[in-house]
Amino acid sequence: MFEVIKPGLETSVQELPGRIGFWEQGFPPSGPVDTWSFRLANLLVGNHADRAAVECQFIGPTLRLARDGWIAVTGADMAPTLDGEPMAMWRTISVRSGQVLALGGARTGARAYIAFSGGIDTPPVLGSRATFHMAGVGGVGGFALKADQQIPLGPAPAAVPLREVREGERPHIGNVREWTIECVPGPNDDWLDEAGIRMFLASDWTVQAKSNRTGIRLTGPQFTFSKRAHEKRPEHGQDPSNILDHGYPLGAVNLAGQTPIILINDAPSTGGFINPFTVPSAAFWKLGQARPNNILRFKAVTVREAQDLRRALDARCSAASLRLL
Structure with a gap:
């Protein structure tokens, strides 16, 4: 096991694929937002890519290890140290019982992962x-x-090869301040007029500080709506962005009045606002690393292109992305 000395900011245990099959009872999938960094961390320590690990948000924890083994830190740069000495990220690290792992504030990105x-x-x-x-x-x-x-750990393998993630196979986090986010039109894109759709795809959207694991709130220009949004039955509500309660897809760009909120891992499954666009799962890692005041720019893709992006990301979350030290 390991002991929590300092918890950091909403440091949590996450696992893939998350909590599947309970959304209609109010339980979303949860799981890590940046699955790319999460899965690579697990592979580095000899685990299946989807095993439970730690997600750190903005300020990382301080942990005391209670057994020998291997750890890896990926994702946002929180300047990790081991017994006070700088520790390399994106590689397998051999550790001894009693050593202290400490992560500070995120210097780049927003979320780090400890496997x-x-x-x-x-x-x-x-x-x-x-x-x-x-x-x-x-x-x-x-x-x-x-x-x-005290957080329990599963049985460790007898040996783990020391490896690192190849430079070109890591998500590009760095000092990124502007992100291109893919989105698929729908399910409610016909509630915006053509000018509203063009405006969304051509504008800069600023990430609000009150974003969290439920949704990424954005600030930007005003939307304009189609005839359908203005001439609707009363059960759809008064505001043009209101619609009769319906299911929300994960990744929906949920339009609450004039505030777009990208619904991510802990989002609700249904509600009464339109969702003109949906961010595909392969782009979630960028949402997970975007910081307040970063700029998001949206790029329309087809469902087929979104599926291709997912397949390409899954291929990178494999042992082929690692090299022996």
Whole structure:
């Protein structure tokens, strides 16, 4: 196991594919936002890519390791140290019982991931160890890590090769301030007029500080709506962005009045706002690393192109992206 000395900011246990099959009861999939960095961290320590690991947001934790093994830190640069000495990211690190791993504030990106050989072994809740904070399920007691908690780990392999992620196979996080985010039109793009659609795809959208794992809130220009949004039955509501409650896809660009909110891992499954565009899963890693005041620019893609992006990302989250040290 490891012991939590300082918890950081909403540091949580996450797992893939998350909590599947319970959205109609109010439980979203949860899981890591940046699956690219998450899966590579697991591969570096000899785990299956989807094993439970730690997601850190903006400020990382300080942890005391209670057994020998291997760890890896990927994603945002939180300047990790091991016993006070700088520790390399994106590579397998051999550790001893009693050593202290510390992550600070994110210098680049927003979310870092810590994987442990053997994976985190908290009890699954509704089929997953992923933490869903709003309902208090999964992870460690259902919430972010707290000081003095002891987090169990699964059996570690006898040996793990020391490897690193090839430079060209890592997500480009760095000091990115402007992100291109792919989006698929629909399901409610016909509620915007042509000018509204052109405006969305041509504009800069600023990430608001009050974004979280439920949604990425954006600030930008005003939307314009189609005839359908103005001449609708009363059960759809008064505002042009209102619609009779219907299902929300994961990644939906949910238009609450004039505020677009990209619904991510802990988002609700239904509601009464339109969703003119949907961000595909292969672009979520960028949403997970975008910081407040970063700029998002949207690029329309087809469903087929979104599926190709997902297949390409899955291929990069494999042992082929690693090299021996």
